[in-house]
Amino acid sequence: MTTNQTIGGVPRGEPVYQVSDGVNGWSDVDLLRYTACCLDPEEYECRVLYAEHPAPVAVVLPARPRADEEEYERMTDYEKGLLHGGIELWDKIDEVTRLNPSL
Numbered sequence: 118m119t120t121n122q123t124i125g126g127v128p129r130g131e132p133v134y135q136v137s138d139g140v141n142g143w144s145d146v147d148l149l150r151y152t153a154c155c156l157d158p159e160e161y162e163c164r165v166l167y168a169e170h171p172a173p174v175a176v177v178l179p180a181r182p183r184a185d186e187e188e189y190e191r192m193t194d195y196e197k198g199l200l201h202g203g204i205e206l207w208d209k210i211d212e213v214t215r216l217n218p219s220l
Contacts, residue, residue: 130169136155151163
């Protein structure tokens with residue numbers, strides 16, 4: 118079974134193989150154990166589930182930290198540190214966005 122199968126033209130997610138012995142409930146297993154258990158249908162029940170692709174999510178980021186020169190001069194060292202930390206964080210967010218255009 119491959120991970121690129123489709124249902125009605127819609128691609129499936131990754132397969133999750135599960136077996137149950139009727140007593141202990143369902144357990145996730147690897148493909149080899151799944152195949153072995155399916156050879157004994159009187160002892161084990163087998164099923165394959167497919168993980169769904171995550172739904173797209175809109176993310177709203179907070180405003181970028183900015184301070185004009187006059188405002189910056191009135192800031193305490195602590196506030197300046199927070200401002201610089203926020204700017205560094207935004208630099209990292211910009212880099213992630215550049216590397217992942219779908220974001």
